[in-house]
Amino acid sequence: MAATSRTPVVAVTGLGVLTSLGAGKADNWRRLTAGHSGIHAIRRFPTDGLKTTIAGTVDFISVEPFCSSELGERMADLVSEEAIAQSGIGAKGDFPGPLFVAVAPVEIEWPHRQVISAASGANDSVTYDDLLRAASGGQFRGIHDRCMMLSVADHLSERFGTKGSPISLSTACASGASAIQLGVEAIRRGETEAALCVATDGSINPEALIRFSLLSALSTANDPPERAAKPFSKNRDGFVMAEGAGALVLESLQHAKARGAKILGIIEGCGEMADSFHRTRSSPDGKPIVGCIRNALADAGLTPDDIDYINPHGTGTPENDKMESLGVLAVFGERAKTIPISSNKSMIGHTLSAAGAVEAVITLMALEHQRIPPTINYDIPDPAIPLDVVPNTARDAKLRHAISNSFGFGGQNVSLVLAREPV
């Protein structure tokens, strides 16, 4: 990578978060530090015959008939509102910078397909030719607009008045972190004084659940649901799908100070390194994860000794936690065993495309409150993972710099270095 400029310093002046634990920072922080789980039996659709019947669905927002991109959009609205209100930047509907939105890939969903199928009048055998015939005539234009990949970003940009072409992106389960990275880069380039970075995922529908289930990625410890997500435990058996959203208002420190904004934190560094080993598995030597964390530290101008807390990807799959632990041990050496590393996913599940932003928000809250949310469900330590996972109970700690890791299918690795105060 080319030499990057660390100036201007990028501050955070607004945060918004929504998970299965609730809407907003206050509720989420209270429940996360109390060790509550947002995982429950799926009520949105029947789960008979499925191996996994639990998830962290966001049920307190009603979308009828259910549509994943619709829920994703509604959650993105709420977290963006929260973040922009806190930052006090711009005017209503006039955010003074670009928008970067991480979303789950948008597609025509089964309810859409069924509506078009019904309109086709084909009773015996339904084919795509029938659907095409029924769709011709323009009565399903709403489905087209809803199913554009750009639709959520387009809506947010109109509602909040962000500037320029909104960027809708995916790096699978690292998407939220990539959205933040793009915002940091835009501010560092001097193109803008502020950026709105949002990540949202409302994708729990039967096909999405079954897709991950068929890859054997999900926990099947359905009963009791709140005990299923067990990052770093010896008996961990997969991740738990979840929904949520996170938003950050990024701003050059200078601009934020000049307008008297409260500084909530600093994005000190971003690191990235793709893995070319396999579509779903990490390189067995851990080099991409190690390189990713080191790139982030170098970008922040810090050394491993400066890091006080790690917010890991920590999905609870046998593979991820093993490889992430290996990477952390390689970067931080002996000291790795004493750096607190706690996985929010033990409580809120894996919010997929949103996770990178949701967890960056939680890490910034940990820095603000000088308190670390726990890794719950940690009863059977894995001897192969000799890390301080902050088991089961939140803990006060002196925190200056923290790392948040996000890794995704397709060899996507992103690490963010976050701090409470500018150094």
Next chain:
Amino acid sequence: MTEPLRETWITGIGIVSCLGEGADAHWLGLNRPPPAPDTEAFAPYPVHRLAPIELDKQIPKKGDQRQMEPWQRIGTYAAGLALESAGVKGNTELLQRMDMIVAAGGGERDEAVDAAILTGLNKAGHSENFLNERLMSDLRPTLFLAQLSNLLAGNISIVHGVTGMSRTFMGEESAGIDAVKIELSRIQAGQSDIGLVGGSFNAERKDLLLLFETGGCALKNPFAPVWERKARGGGVVLGSMGAFIVLESRAHATARGAKPLARLASVQSDCVRRQPGAVTASLSRMWTTLKSQVAPEGMALITGLSGAEPATDEERSWLTALPAIPIRATGSHLGHGVEPQFVMNIALATVALGHEKLFAPAMSSGIEVAMNAPLAQVIVTGVGHWRGEGMALVEAAR
């Protein structure tokens, strides 16, 4: 930022479409009348199908080929061509720090499974349990990975070893425009030295045709060139394609002895509500920022005109009001490739600049006219069928 922007070159292109693969096939094809699309395979919709490619040449492992659906194979293949053209293929040290922004849609669905489930749902009284059962038993586990948008980038990492940075933009035509814009900005600002940018599109899919038909913008037979669809209400003819370019700072390219194919001087992007006049206003705004950089002599314009109305009509009016700039719409030859369309046209501008000559006009349009002056600068426009507007300036770098 006070530092001057770094000059950015296009040092590699990789293109495949119905015209074939590579610069020469496209140069030949664009100088001939548009080839007829396939009007039967997806009737009543004409589709520009990909010319046959030998996958083994760019994706040597059959195992890798099997893990991909066609859209990923097309893209991984085109990316390989671009790396080869830039002279960096297999250069592990360089590829490990090469950045990548891919513009992607979603992957192919299993149409037979969808159809069987819809049929079954009718008989099962739309029972949700039936949907679960069939999805559990009928979906291939690896199909998900072939559908995931960011897995084109993932496959390029695996097959070609590009691992510096990997980001995937998803936003139809906008995604391709902003992928180029952002990597150009990163290089100009010193955040990146070399980047692979592009995407792919498989048009030979009824599930995608369905998406465009719900939007009321898929042209039905008979086929007509993009300039000549207005009387029928317009319409998009989808075209399979893969297009990647290698962007590189002049300093980095010079240091490794690489020659420029062209200079990418500027990329503008926009995303306007499509009220009447909005596309026109957007194009005018972007043109205003670029026009001081162009010399009328030696300049041409390549448009990604999609055929979708009312966007195409506004763009046509805007284009024809420009003062005497030779115009070419490539969509009649290639079809509309959505995400990679803008990158493809930047690549085709690069090919033409390499010949110092614009390709032949489609005389029947009444809009395209012959250009005799040596080609020095090309404006590339892209207007999405629903959202997204872009404009690039590509120049000869000699």
